[in-house]
Amino acid sequence: MSANITNMSKKTSTRGFETICVSDRLTSRTEHFSHVPPIHATSTFVYESAEKAMSVFQGKEEAYIYGRWHNPTFSVIEEKIALLESYGLGIETPQAVLFSSGMAAISSMFLSLGLKQGDAVLTQGNLYGTTTEMLNTILGLHGITILYENLKDLDRVGKLLKKNKSIKVIYIETPANPTLDCYDLQALSALAKQYGRLTAADNTFATPYLQQPLSHGIDFVVHSTTKFLNGHGNAIGGIVVGTDKEKMKQVWRMRKLLGGTPSPFDAFLLNNGIKTLVLRMEKHCDNAERVAEWLQAHPAVERVNYTGLPSHADHELAISQMRRFGGILSFELKGGVKAGIKLMNGVEHCVLTASLGTADTLIQHPASMTHVQVDKAQRLQFGITDGLVRLSVGIEDVEDIIADLELALAK
Numbered sequence: 001m002s003a004n005i006t007n008m009s010k011k012t013s014t015r016g017f018e019t020i021c022v023s024d025r026l027t028s029r030t031e032h033f034s035h036v037p038p039i040h041a042t043s044t045f046v047y048e049s050a051e052k053a054m055s056v057f058q059g060k061e062e063a064y065i066y067g068r069w070h071n072p073t074f075s076v077i078e079e080k081i082a083l084l085e086s087y088g089l090g091i092e093t094p095q096a097v098l099f100s101s102g103m104a105a106i107s108s109m110f111l112s113l114g115l116k117q118g119d120a121v122l123t124q125g126n127l128y129g130t131t132t133e134m135l136n137t138i139l140g141l142h143g144i145t146i147l148y149e150n151l152k153d154l155d156r157v158g159k160l161l162k163k164n165k166s167i168k169v170i171y172i173e174t175p176a177n178p179t180l181d182c183y184d185l186q187a188l189s190a191l192a193k194q195y196g197r198l199t200a201a202d203n204t205f206a207t208p209y210l211q212q213p214l215s216h217g218i219d220f221v222v223h224s225t226t227k228f229l230n231g232h233g234n235a236i237g238g239i240v241v242g243t244d245k246e247k248m249k250q251v252w253r254m255r256k257l258l259g260g261t262p263s264p265f266d267a268f269l270l271n272n273g274i275k276t277l278v279l280r281m282e283k284h285c286d287n288a289e290r291v292a293e294w295l296q297a298h299p300a301v302e303r304v305n306y307t308g309l310p311s312h313a314d315h316e317l318a319i320s321q322m323r324r325f326g327g328i329l330s331f332e333l334k335g336g337v338k339a340g341i342k343l344m345n346g347v348e349h350c351v352l353t354a355s356l357g358t359a360d361t362l363i364q365h366p367a368s369m370t371h372v373q374v375d376k377a378q379r380l381q382f383g384i385t386d387g388l389v390r391l392s393v394g395i396e397d398v399e400d401i402i403a404d405l406e407l408a409l410a411k
Helices: 016-023 050-057 072-085 102-112 128-142 154-164 186-192 245-258 264-273 277-299 315-321 338-347 376-381 398-410
Strands: 094-098 120-123 143-150 167-173 200-201 222-223 238-242 299-304 328-333 362-364 387-392
Touching: 016 072, 016 277, 072 094, 072 238, 072 264, 094 102, 094 245, 102 128, 102 222, 102 238, 102 245, 120 128, 120 154, 128 143, 154 167, 154 186, 167 186, 186 200, 238 245, 277 299, 277 328, 277 398, 328 338, 338 362, 338 387, 338 398
Parallel strands: 120 143, 120 167, 167 200, 200 222
Antiparallel strands: 094 238, 222 238, 299 328, 328 387, 362 387
């Protein structure tokens, strides 16, 4: 274990994707012999001699130092997710840094770039609400301009990058929360590289099983591991994955300095959740496709946002860069806000809560919950309407999900 971030193996594992999810013996490290990686509930690590401690702190030897810096329980999950994000790409395994939450990961990634007053971030207007709030406050209040643009307009993006040299990074969330818009990772990455800029993509909705942004040239991949990667709604977490070792050292440095360090217990739960990632994602996708088709045919539904539907504007793009279409959809009822509220109050099986990606089906109202801090004009401009309802489709019997929605719509 290095004195900064996880020291990954030199080559992408030849193991299958599912095997990487399940296995906890990803390297030849033999300092621990338990079948299941233990929870290392310790704040510090000890040394056999003063000379050893001096050598470690000087960076001459690798060892764990302090719980805010790193922990063996983190190492297991950092390595596993790095392998999954680079699976089959034929590249050196990237670096990964685990955080206490998705927002800790996203904010630390931005802060690691050394952005200063006068710099700019180019992004979309339909981001996760707290990401928008963070950009506007943490970065915006320090003189960094946040440019909310339509990232589907590649000509516009190219002109902005050419004209505005203050733009340092393009931040992409695809599929977007909660509109399910998809953005062309390959094209945006190519434009960024053409003009010497960085790219980062939030891959939370898709997970590395459905989408691998690194394969499209993206520099940083971030996740709220709280969601599909954990899959059980019992632990908070986030991660940043990147191929540039020096840049990832700065990401780790932000974790060390700002203290966005995860709990070893939460890391343990995340590792257990990932073991069933493939099984869960296949079922999430199966169920979401069925529910989306059912909703689209329902007379009370105005529109359904799900990239698995051929009617979705980004259906072909999603096919080109995703394995399947994921477990999240959103929709609007013909009765608008009142009809949406009635539906959410009427469901008995679906759970009314703000999160997503758990084994059970969750329903929520973005405009009054996850996106309440987003400027209304911006919400409406980018499709987050007052009547939009978001559904995180679980892995239950799909007929029970549909029956619950049908009964609620009939009330």
